[in-house]
Amino acid sequence: MNSMENLEKQLICPICLEIFTKPVVILPCQHNLCRKCANDVSLLVCFLPSSSSSSSTPASERKEESPMCAVHEGEKINIYCVTHGVPTCSMCKVFGEHKDCEVAPISSIFQTKKSELSDGIAMMVGNNDRMQGIVSQLEEACRVIEKTLVCEKFDLLYSVLEGKKRDMSQKVTSEQDEKLTYIRGLNKKYGEHLEESCKMVEHGIQNMEEPEMALFLQNTKPLLKKLTDACSTAHLDKVERGYENMDHFSVEFTKEGRALKSLDFLQGERRLQ
Missing domain, CATH: 3.30.160.60 (Classic Zinc Finger)
Structure with a gap:
């Protein structure tokens, strides 16, 4: 009142x-x-108390x-x-x-908006922690995808299956390149979003320290909108669980390996035939 x-x-x-x-x-x-x-x-x-500071007041005061x-x-x-x-x-x-x-005293709005900005900063910090976790997962996905799972299998039958190995390796490489390009691009986007969010948090903290209420309120409205928009990652793709998995390229040559190991010179009747 x-x-x-x-x-x-x-x-x-x-x-x-x-x-x-x-x-x-x-x-x-x-x-x-x-x-x-x-x-x-x-x-x-003027017979009224002055609303402005005296001109004789030192600038430092x-x-x-x-x-x-x-x-x-x-x-x-x-x-x-x-x-x-x-x-x-x-x-x-x-x-x-x-x-x-409808208007209100600037002092009553100041605390309300300051609380809103504080909540927005806290929300952004939590969102940044979540995105940092996603970035770490994406980096791990890159390391997993880069491991070749089929080469050891092919090495046992290299001389016999060179042509087949070449064809299958091309398929693996093609999918590896496609996945790595996608993951690295997505990792870059999340990293850029995280960097921008951190700058916004820093800007918000600086504005929290603004002593002038009117100037604080002028800056808070657009800053709150930016904080809210930045908390949304709807524009960023989400990697499906198991996307980095390359197990569908696994091979099994146990039977073929045993057959190759049993190869030998023809003997007796078999040689005569």
């Missing part, structure tokens, strides 16, 4: 104590008056200035438009594009 009362005070003319009427006069001291009230005052000497409204010159961004989800100034609420919008 106190926050809303403070917001209403920002929209009240200090002379007539009514909501500002258009046009509004902005004094050098940064106080606002209705045009009529300004004309009724014979000498515009001044707080970082709030962002200023791009539409109303000299107006600080001091309220938050709930309808459009953007910080704005009091004049935008009274006369500008946010006239019919």
